[in-house]
Amino acid sequence: MSSRFDPPDVNKLTAHLLAEATPEQKAALLEGLMSGRVTGIFEKLKERRDPTLGPVPDQVRGFRLRLDLRGAKPPVWRQLELPGDLTLPRVHDVIQAAMGWTNSHLHRFRLDRDPRSPYFLTQFDLEEGDEGMLEDDVRLDQILTAVGCELFYDYDFGDGWHHALRLEEILDEPPRTARCVGGSLACPPEDCGGLPGYDELADWVRSGYDDAKLPDVFDDAADAHEWLPIGWQPDHFDLDEVNAALAVAVAEPVAVTGELAELSAQLDLRGIRMLREVLGRPLSHGPIDLPDSEVNRITQPFGVLLEAIGTATKLTAAGYLPPAVVEQIAKGTGVTEWWIGKANREDLTPPVAAMRDTARALGLVYVRDGHLRASRIGIQGRRDPQKLWRHIVSRLPLGTKDWERQSGWMALAVAASGTPVEEWRNEVSDLLSALGWRTSGDPYALPPANSATLDVLLQLAGENRLHWREVKGLDFAVATTARAVIRAAD
Known part of the structure; x- marks a missing residue:
């Protein structure tokens, strides 16, 4: 609400006065406008008064x-x-x-x-x-x-x-x-x-x-x-x-920089404190380092994939991993414990295909000359899980487009705050909606939380060891990983 008449309001008032005025009144109004007397009244109507403040007290009460x-x-x-x-x-x-x-x-x-x-x-x-x-x-x-x-x-x-x-x-x-x-x-x-x-x-x-x-x-x-x-x-x-x-x-949000800080400021400008509240949660201020035992546990799926392909593995004519390698990865990561089927064909075993896609997005593997090859950091990370973990932290969030980056940052912020895994998607969708994203064809539906970054976090949380979408609860190591990303400047 405004404490002044905006110019359109003044115009409406003038039109109203003229419509209701007699010829004599119109002549008087015209004379007043010519002399500046009425103009001065309208200028006063358009003036905005600032609030009056008292001095800052010497003592806080x-x-x-x-x-x-x-x-x-x-x-x-x-x-x-x-x-x-x-x-x-x-x-x-x-x-x-x-x-x-x-x-x-x-x-x-x-x-x-x-x-x-x-x-x-x-x-x-x-x-x-x-x-x-x-x-x-x-x-x-x-x-x-x-x-x-x-x-x-x-x-x-x-x-x-x-x-x-x-x-x-x-x-x-x-x-x-x-x-x-x-x-x-x-x-x-x-x-x-x-x-x-x-x-x-x-x-x-x-x-x-x-x-x-x-x-x-x-x-x-x-x-x-x-x-x-x-x-x-x-x-x-x-x-x-x-x-x-x-x-x-009233909790102070954890200090963040770069893109995430800009997104938080963007919401603050509109009076929306959702992201600020997430960053202010106690666990958002938690540690950003992991012991070797926890690093080994959460990076194990990527270690299994890197071990299975070695330096390089020849792909099939259709571009898939050979059945023996697929079976080795599925067994080593726990997929065979719940997957229906033999889990020896990549095109029929989406969890293994998803893991390969994620490893490629993280720069751990790449395709050349019909082979899936381990990158230099992939080879080093297979022997040194801490180096592998630090590399994953350095690559997140994944993607170059605005949607990929923003959905990735929201996933990291939510995971870092200690939100249980089963609630990640809902919170991320709410944050993306606050940022202005909408679902195509339905302006009232919340945007999906899916992102390559979310896929990485879910795989670190053990999605391959359990049935898809059945990972639940708080994994402190994954929360620490997300915190290490959003607080990379600490």
Whole structure:
């Protein structure tokens, strides 16, 4: 929302005045325009006022605040205790986590209930060419200077969620981190249509999903259940859950550089903190070195393939590995334990073919003169697993196209954070969607998480030892490998 009339608005106002004016009034307006008196009024309408800030206090105090979702009945609120020196971007993170929003839309801080009141610019606003006071370096205690002061926060300009943050008490000692000490009711689901849509959903759920109260936007109850967030109950509030979310939200992301840092900044500009949250998880700050025993374990599939082909192996006339070599690789990597068939033909044993493709993408093998040959690093890596592991780290993410690189970086960030393997694809798809990727033919479907980089991580996690898609849980060695990639500059 803007605190000024943009030029099109002024034009509409002028047209309206002229349409309603009498001939005498039109003549007076024309005279005023000619003299500059009316022009001055319009210029004032177009002026934008910057917010007024207090000085930075000499001492950091703690604030006890009440956060309300304005217009919600019954009230949806949180009571928070925050350090007064939090900057507005961090307050944004706190509000998102405390309420239960998902950082999927733009936001804005302003100083008054009036939507036209002075507001602070986000990085996205600057990118759009707006001018004014940036929120980045503004502290909470420069705005809330006395008990009763309020700060207003708008989120999702489509649904129009308006919040009020009111200072209830100034604490002598600031809390070490943001915490929630009270609250009521669950956050509305994202994209539910604002307060009217939320009220309809809440009434339907509270009624025990009475068909008579099903919101009109849904075809039927099944459609509504599929759309509604799993387990959402309007009257649910759990203090421990909120504080767990706050701990993640205020955690500093691990330092990254290059492409990944640019992607994180790109999302931050749009007020989306999904990648920042992933990089802020405790395990993202974990170690980036592996002992020999763990390196041997996770690189074993590539070691088996390199051992099987030796320096070079002659391919069949169709370009496949010979049956004996395929069988050796399948047996050595555990594929034969679950694969249906003899596992001695590369074209009929996709896990072996996929491993060969991955080894080639990593620069471990190459094809020349009808032979699959081990590269120099492939030969060295067969004898030295640590060198093989370091080489794999140096080559990730794989690919040259934007999609390949970005999907690879997201896979690495998710794996590095300690996300269980079975949840990798969903998280990567969500991140890619936030970056603007869509599925061809269906703008509402999440983009697929598939990438050559993800294939490498899955093979390191033991996909060949188990049935495809049955790798589960957290593999610390694979998480460490991913961390070594995203923190390569450490």
